[in-house]
Amino acid sequence: SAVISQKPSRDICQRGTSLTIQCQVDSQVTMMFWYRQQPGQSLTLIATANQGSEATYESGFVIDKFPISRPNLTFSTLTVSNMSPEDSSIYLCSVDPDRSSYNEQFFGPGTRLTVL
């Protein structure tokens, strides 16, 4: 298992600004995941972040808009750049610490972002 914390827990931001979300894990993990969760919709994977390599982005998400850092095995950041109201969502980080065959993921509490 793993315990994950995220900062900030929520924020209200102005259009055109950027917000960096931090994700801290209580153990070393190889893979970290960043998701977006919009009301009434599925969890959408933004990118997978491995320590020591560039993040792998899913279709529809680009590094310029969502730059990710992964400086060590317990920490990652996701930046939401040049924000618009369409970026209002909950952003979640998760890990799969045991590399289980069924990809059991442990999630942080999420960051609730509102863009005005």
Place this chain on the structure above:
Amino acid sequence: QKEVEQDPGPLSVPEGAIVSLNCTYSNSAFQYFMWYRQYSRKGPELLMYTYSSGNKEDGRFTAQVDKSSKYISLFIRDSQPSDSATYLCAMSGSNYQLIWGAGTKLIIKP
């Protein structure tokens, strides 16, 4: 058509009732089927997982997979107000990536 379909609800039932939550999917390559529970202002947490077809029971919870119909279910017996949450199904195949349902909001009325 989405790969995984799940009725968003809300589903409201009285305490003590049997709850049935369901997902359908289109990709026959899915092998692992999971149910996550998400309380308000929290991240999802794994409740149960099943490999391939069949049933799996854990206390008041039973997960059922019917691969021939591409249909999975989660049953909750003797439902409690503390079961009120959003339940998300998720599934994966050999490529390891999880595909998620939209989640069903469940409300158990005391």
